Amino acid sequence: MPEPKTFHMTPDEFRRHGRAVVDWIADYYERIESFPVLSQVKPGEIRASLPPRPPDVGEPFDSVLADLENLILPGITHWQSPNFFAYFPANASGPAILGDLLSSGLGVQGMLWSTSPACTELETHVLDWLVEMLGLPQKFLSSTEGGGVIQDTASSAVLCALLAARERAIHSAPTQEKWNGKLVVYTSAQAHSSIEKAVKIAGMGSENLRLIEVDENFAMRPEALLRQIEADRQAGLTPCFACATVGTTSSNAMDPIREIGCICRENKIWLHVDAAMSGTAALCPEFRWIQDGVEFADSYCFNPHKWMFTNFDCSCFYVADRAALVRTLSILPEYLRNQATDSGAVIDYRDWHIPLGRRFRSLKLWFVIRHYGIEGLQFHIRRHVELTQQFAHWVKEDRRFELAAPAPLNLVCFRHKSGDEANQQIMDRLNRNGDLYLTHTKLNGKLTLRFCVGQTNTEARHVAQAWKRIQEEAESLQS
Amino acid sequence: MPEPKTFHMTPDEFRRHGRAVVDWIADYYERIESFPVLSQVKPGEIRASLPPRPPDVGEPFDSVLADLENLILPGITHWQSPNFFAYFPANASGPAILGDLLSSGLGVQGMLWSTSPACTELETHVLDWLVEMLGLPQKFLSSTEGGGVIQDTASSAVLCALLAARERAIHSAPTQEKWNGKLVVYTSAQAHSSIEKAVKIAGMGSENLRLIEVDENFAMRPEALLRQIEADRQAGLTPCFACATVGTTSSNAMDPIREIGCICRENKIWLHVDAAMSGTAALCPEFRWIQDGVEFADSYCFNPHKWMFTNFDCSCFYVADRAALVRTLSILPEYLRNQATDSGAVIDYRDWHIPLGRRFRSLKLWFVIRHYGIEGLQFHIRRHVELTQQFAHWVKEDRRFELAAPAPLNLVCFRHKSGDEANQQIMDRLNRNGDLYLTHTKLNGKLTLRFCVGQTNTEARHVAQAWKRIQEEAESLQS
Numbered sequence: 001m002p003e004p005k006t007f008h009m010t011p012d013e014f015r016r017h018g019r020a021v022v023d024w025i026a027d028y029y030e031r032i033e034s035f036p037v038l039s040q041v042k043p044g045e046i047r048a049s050l051p052p053r054p055p056d057v058g059e060p061f062d063s064v065l066a067d068l069e070n071l072i073l074p075g076i077t078h079w080q081s082p083n084f085f086a087y088f089p090a091n092a093s094g095p096a097i098l099g100d101l102l103s104s105g106l107g108v109q110g111m112l113w114s115t116s117p118a119c120t121e122l123e124t125h126v127l128d129w130l131v132e133m134l135g136l137p138q139k140f141l142s143s144t145e146g147g148g149v150i151q152d153t154a155s156s157a158v159l160c161a162l163l164a165a166r167e168r169a170i171h172s173a174p175t176q177e178k179w180n181g182k183l184v185v186y187t188s189a190q191a192h193s194s195i196e197k198a199v200k201i202a203g204m205g206s207e208n209l210r211l212i213e214v215d216e217n218f219a220m221r222p223e224a225l226l227r228q229i230e231a232d233r234q235a236g237l238t239p240c241f242a243c244a245t246v247g248t249t250s251s252n253a254m255d256p257i258r259e260i261g262c263i264c265r266e267n268k269i270w271l272h273v274d275a276a277m278s279g280t281a282a283l284c285p286e287f288r289w290i291q292d293g294v295e296f297a298d299s300y301c302f303n304p305h306k307w308m309f310t311n312f313d314c315s316c317f318y319v320a321d322r323a324a325l326v327r328t329l330s331i332l333p334e335y336l337r338n339q340a341t342d343s344g345a346v347i348d349y350r351d352w353h354i355p356l357g358r359r360f361r362s363l364k365l366w367f368v369i370r371h372y373g374i375e376g377l378q379f380h381i382r383r384h385v386e387l388t389q390q391f392a393h394w395v396k397e398d399r400r401f402e403l404a405a406p407a408p409l410n411l412v413c414f415r416h417k418s419g420d421e422a423n424q425q426i427m428d429r430l431n432r433n434g435d436l437y438l439t440h441t442k443l444n445g446k447l448t449l450r451f452c453v454g455q456t457n458t459e460a461r462h463v464a465q466a467w468k469r470i471q472e473e474a475e476s477l478q479s
Numbered sequence: 480m481p482e483p484k485t486f487h488m489t490p491d492e493f494r495r496h497g498r499a500v501v502d503w504i505a506d507y508y509e510r511i512e513s514f515p516v517l518s519q520v521k522p523g524e525i526r527a528s529l530p531p532r533p534p535d536v537g538e539p540f541d542s543v544l545a546d547l548e549n550l551i552l553p554g555i556t557h558w559q560s561p562n563f564f565a566y567f568p569a570n571a572s573g574p575a576i577l578g579d580l581l582s583s584g585l586g587v588q589g590m591l592w593s594t595s596p597a598c599t600e601l602e603t604h605v606l607d608w609l610v611e612m613l614g615l616p617q618k619f620l621s622s623t624e625g626g627g628v629i630q631d632t633a634s635s636a637v638l639c640a641l642l643a644a645r646e647r648a649i650h651s652a653p654t655q656e657k658w659n660g661k662l663v664v665y666t667s668a669q670a671h672s673s674i675e676k677a678v679k680i681a682g683m684g685s686e687n688l689r690l691i692e693v694d695e696n697f698a699m700r701p702e703a704l705l706r707q708i709e710a711d712r713q714a715g716l717t718p719c720f721a722c723a724t725v726g727t728t729s730s731n732a733m734d735p736i737r738e739i740g741c742i743c744r745e746n747k748i749w750l751h752v753d754a755a756m757s758g759t760a761a762l763c764p765e766f767r768w769i770q771d772g773v774e775f776a777d778s779y780c781f782n783p784h785k786w787m788f789t790n791f792d793c794s795c796f797y798v799a800d801r802a803a804l805v806r807t808l809s810i811l812p813e814y815l816r817n818q819a820t821d822s823g824a825v826i827d828y829r830d831w832h833i834p835l836g837r838r839f840r841s842l843k844l845w846f847v848i849r850h851y852g853i854e855g856l857q858f859h860i861r862r863h864v865e866l867t868q869q870f871a872h873w874v875k876e877d878r879r880f881e882l883a884a885p886a887p888l889n890l891v892c893f894r895h896k897s898g899d900e901a902n903q904q905i906m907d908r909l910n911r912n913g914d915l916y917l918t919h920t921k922l923n924g925k926l927t928l929r930f931c932v933g934q935t936n937t938e939a940r941h942v943a944q945a946w947k948r949i950q951e952e953a954e955s956l957q958s
Contacts (some may be wrong), residue, residue: 007855008935009573011505018505021577022497025584026490039596043824046600054608058852061574064845068581072842075597080586087594087814090836092586094488095540098500102547104579104790105504107559107571115566117518118554121525129533152631153834163680193810194835200807201642201833203682250814305836311583312838328679331672335566335729335920335929345522354680354833355632356673357569357784359791363551366543373537376486441814450814456487 007058017061024065025097029457032081036434039077046075077437082458085466086439088249088277088411089454092311099367100311103360110358113346114338120347123150123362126369127316133374134282134302137295140318142347148318149352150361154276155194157301157317158243160325160353162198164299165241165270167328168321172268183240184232185209188220188255190248192274208237217406218253218443220244226263241270244297246290247278250441251405251413251448254278254290261296273297276315277454280307281385281409284378290408307384307410307454308377310368314361317352326351380456384410387463388453394467400474404448412451413443416474420447426473436466486537496540503544504576508936511560515913518556525554556916561937564945565918567728567756567890568933571790578846579790582839589837592825593817599826602629602841605848606795612853613761613781616774619797621826627797628831629840633755634673635833636780636796637722639804641677643778644720644749646807647800651747662719663711664688667699667734669727671753687716696885697732697922699723705742720749723776725769726757729920730884730892730927733757733769740775752776755794756933759786760864760888763857769887786863786889786933787856789847793840796831805830859935863889866942867932873946879953883927891930892922895953899926905952915945 009017049071079090110119127148131140139146151157162185169183183204187195189211199209210232213224229239242264244255257273264271273294279302281287294300300318304310319325330351332341340346350356369377392407395414404413416422423440427449431437441448453463488496528550558569589598606627610619618625630636641664648662662683666674668690678688689711692703708718721743723734736752743750752773758781760766773779779797783789798804809830811820819825829835848856871886874893883892895901902919906928910916920927932942 005858007851007858009850011509014508014573014576015501015505017573017577018501018580019498021580021584022494022501025581026494026497028584029493030490038593041596043592043596043819043822044600046597047604050601050604054612054848055852057854059849061577061850064574064849068842072597072601075595075600076585076587077593077595079588079595087588090586090588092583094493094496095543097493097580097583097586098496098540100583101497101500101576101580102504104571104576105500105507106555107569107576107790108555109558109566109569109791113522114517114556116554116556116558117520117522118525118551121523121554122529122551125526125529133533153836155834155836159680159833166682193812193815196810197808197833200810201638202680203645250812311586312588312836313834329676331675331679333672333729335918336672338918340522343522354638354676355634355792356676357632357634357791363547369533370538370543371488371540372486373534375535376537379486439814439817 020065029080032078033083035078035081037078037081037083037437038431038434039075040432040434041075046071080455082455082462083436083466084455085451085453086437088306088452090305090312091307091309091454091456093309093368093456095367095371096310096364099364103363106360108360110360111350111356112336112338112341112348114340116360119360119362120349122366123349124347126362126365127318129369130316134279135285135288136300136318139320140300145322146318146320147322147347148316149349151315151317151353152313153315154192154274154301154303155197156354157315158194158272158274159198159201160317160329161270161272161299162202162241163328164319164324166202166204168270168324169238169240171327182237183208184237185240186212186225186228186242186269188212188214188245190214190218190250190253191243191245192249192276195243214253218248218251220255220260222256222259222263225260229263229267229269239267239269241272243272243274246273246275247409251443252278252407252409252411253405254408256293257291257296258293261293265296270298271296272299273301275300275302277303277306278409280304281381283374284381287409304365304368307381308368309372309456310365314365329353384453384458387458387460388412391451391453391463391467398471404443404446410453413441413448414451415446415448416477418477422477423447423449425477426470429473430469435469499544508559511557512562514557514560516557516560516562516916517910517913518554519911519913520554525550559934561934561941562915562945563934564930564932565916567785567931569784569791570786570788570933570935572788572847572935574846574850575789575843578843582842585839587839589839590829590835591815591817591820591827593819595839598839598841599828601845602828603627603826605841605844606797608848609795613758614764614767615779615797618799619779624801625797625799626801626826627795628828630794630796630832631792632794633671633753633780633782634676636794637673637751637753638677638680639796639808639832640749640751640778641681641720642807643798643803645681645683647749647803648717648719650803650806661716662687663716664719665691665704665707665721665748667691667693667724669693669697669729669732670722670724671728674722693732697727697730699734699739701735701738701742704739708742708746718746718748720751722751722753725752725754726888730922731757731886731888731890732884733887735772736770736775737772740772744775749777750775751778752780754779754781756782756785757888759783760860762853763860766888783844783847786860787847788851788935789844793844808832863932863937866937866939867891870930870932870942870946877950883922883925889932892920892927893930894925894927895956897956901956902926902928904956905949908952909948914948
């Protein structure tokens with residue numbers, strides 16, 4: 001008698017299809033340079049190729065995989081191409097992908113220690129490792145009153161930091177009147193949009209966000225911050241939270257954390273340091289100057305899913321005082337109560353972020369650190385910085401171009417001297433052509449091209465070829 | 480000459496290690512019933528087995544995989560065991576795991592349409608499919624003013640719904656004074672803790688959250704809701720947002736959405752329907768009564784990562800009016816501007832949720848729907864409900880036990896009649912023993928056992944064995 005139909009994929013089928021998928025991914029990386037980096041489809045084109053109705057009965061796995069190849073791939077912008085120089089990297093690597101696969105396979109929930117102790121403890125452990133690896137202050141270690149947690153993104157991390165700061169401000173106010181809903185938030189005019197988003201989400205009012213002016217290098221002016229704080233105090237407002245950036249998204253500007261930190265400490269302002277992409281550079285001692293003064297920070301965040309070969313999502317968030325964070329986000333209904341939580345001996349990470357459920361994300365980070373070792377990670381960060389500096393050098397040497405900002409690490413902001421239209425044309429042509437992908441920003445009101453090196457497999461030849469192509473487009477501009 | 484050392488995992492190494500990981504997962508599912516479902520480790524035990532310092536040099540992949548087996552596995556609570564009946568399911572399946580693996584491999588960012596058009600369009604497409612599959616109102620289709628998006632969890636979804644409601648309330652207020660920060664939020668006393676968490680995050684004040692009383696079946700009393708709304712209006716407050724639950728976490732109670740919806744509509748209150756686990760049941764027409772009245776909802780959420788064989792995270796969130804949501808969450812800095820966004824012809828999902836970056840999560844959902852087809856999904860949902868009803872029947876037939884609440888779908892709340900201590904003892908013994916895992920809640924102040932069926936591979940024999948074990952513990956209680 002035949003087995004009754006179960007519809008499930010059996011373990012043996014999983015082995016077979018799993019191998020096919022692993023091979024597909026390996027093949028993908030081997031042929032990735034053959035695709036245009038930026039997808040060339042038009043809005044609606046991918047949807048139009050998909051059947052309008054969901055399938056009534058199941059389909060063979062092979063047809064699904066074939067459709068991925070034929071229908072989905074044309075709509076992919078290849079973030080893992082070594083010719084991807086746009087936005088920021090979101091780099092992946094073999095060990096990360098396989099660690100993440102194990103997380104999917106185990107399918108555990110890490111909302112409480114007790115719902116999978118290893119999920120919580122490995123996360124705490126690896127985040128402690130990173131404190132040492134990056135030279136961060138000891139107060140971020142889990143053995144202190146602080147500690148680290150993996151968030152999905154730096155946007156969520158800054159929101160949590162802001163909520164904890166709000167909690168601390170309200171909690172420490174002698175009377176309700178003292179703050180009266182008028183908490184003020186400070187960041188630079190070049191900071192990431194996620195800070196404004198967080199202020200809006202937290203209901204603190206966009207009108208209470210101060211975008212502090214920047215200097216000629218696009219870094220926050222501490223004296224302008226101080227002036228604004230004093231003005232706000234005089235206006236009866238309560239300065240509450242500041243976000244300093246280690247490597248702004250637009251131009252990789254480095255806010256002077258030490259000076260900002262001193263001002264924040266004197267004014268009892270929560271200092272959050274957002275080092276989303278550039279924080280990874282601190283793996284190398286010679287780049288640790290970027291975080292000089294980080295000991296003043298109440299919270300800190302960097303994203304291994306940007307530049308540390310760990311596929312999205314994996315943003316590491318540290319606080320010096322976990323109590324403020326947990327007080328804001330903790331709600332303990334009966335159905336989540338358990339002995340371990342009641343004992344107070346464990347961390348329940350659900351109280352450290354917005355969602356309740358959580359994935360076993362530390363696995364992929366653990367796999368990456370163990371695969372590369374500190375040595376391997378440092379090697380590639382140094383290599384990316386070196387390639388970027390080479391590119392910056394070429395730009396400087398070419399009379400048609402100019403650097404638009406300092407290039408301290410792995411991002412070059414530059415422009416053709418002929419103005420916005422020329423730069424737009426160079427960018428559009430390169431991106432339409434598909435050999436490489438780069439994006440833009442505006443600095444001092446001028447359209448500026450951004451060239452960011454950080455994809456896992458980017459090598460000297462890719463950067464050299466990119467510069468050659470940029471030069472060619474500059475040529476054809478003149479013709 | 481030897482190749483210079485790159486530290487990266489080559490495509491060929493990825494093939495080899497990838498196969499090992501796929502086999503490890505297949506083996507894991509084949510032997511999963513041999514593990515105690517609830518991890519038996521003590522706090523700190525897993526960490527103590529890990530090296531205190533990160534590795535200076537890289538390690539072979541095989542040792543990492545061996546450590547997963549030897550050091551991590553003992554700290555795993557096996558959510559994918561067919562003997563897992565705790566909390567709620569967070570079920571996974573072969574096609575989901577492989578779809579997710581492809582998402583890791585492609586490593587694209589879906590924050591904007593242009594950063595990978597297929598990532599946005601497949602998501603929109605599959606979420607439209609689900610509107611049809613679940614019999615949801617047409618206003619949630621992307622072809623209308625509404626549409627769907629994948630969030631990480633129902634907690635984030637309800638936060639987004641609340642923010643959109645707050646935006647609409649402020650936006651539509653003729654004067655600032657009209658609402659004056661005094662927006663009121665309604666949900667039942669049995670609703671999920673995420674609603675209170677959202678209210679706190681949004682800075683709307685826990686004191687403005689009303690937990691409406693429930694009836695004898697733990698469902699919200701509409702007349703009590705109406706009374707409270709009127710009292711709040713008379714007190715000069717502005718009713719803003721209500722969350723009705725299709726299947727509460729505690730006892731699977733079904734709030735009467737139609738009656739609540741009528742009240743909300745008359746009072747211009749945003750109605751969010753949280754169907755996190757139970758929503759999946761609507762795949763079967765005979766269970767659609769649970770969402771009767773959902774056409775009154777302004778937003779709706781259910782989690783394929785609970786009961787629809789799609790591994791975490793995957794929470795589907797729909798709004799009837801996307802403008803309110805996007806207005807709240809949209810901030811467009813220069814470095815994210817692009818032609819497609821400016822044209823208005825595309826969806827940029829970054830404006831539909833808290834984070835900026837986003838993973839290609841629709842791939843796994845697409846794989847699941849195509850692998851099972853509507854037929855296969857319905858088959859398993861029906862089977863889970865049938866097994867649960869069998870269990871409820873056994874409870875009713877046993878004089879020592881009683882049902883503590885109606886069991887409409889896949890959750891049975893029951894208790895031993897001897898009181899809290901007996902129930903605690905039964906639960907602790909079962910969980911310590913490891914044959915199965917179940918958790919508790921409190922209903923009418925009494926400790927109540929929860930038995931939730933929904934893991935992918937749970938079959939009749941697992942449920943029968945669980946009931947046998949529960950009976951045995953009840954026996955030993957009496958001896």
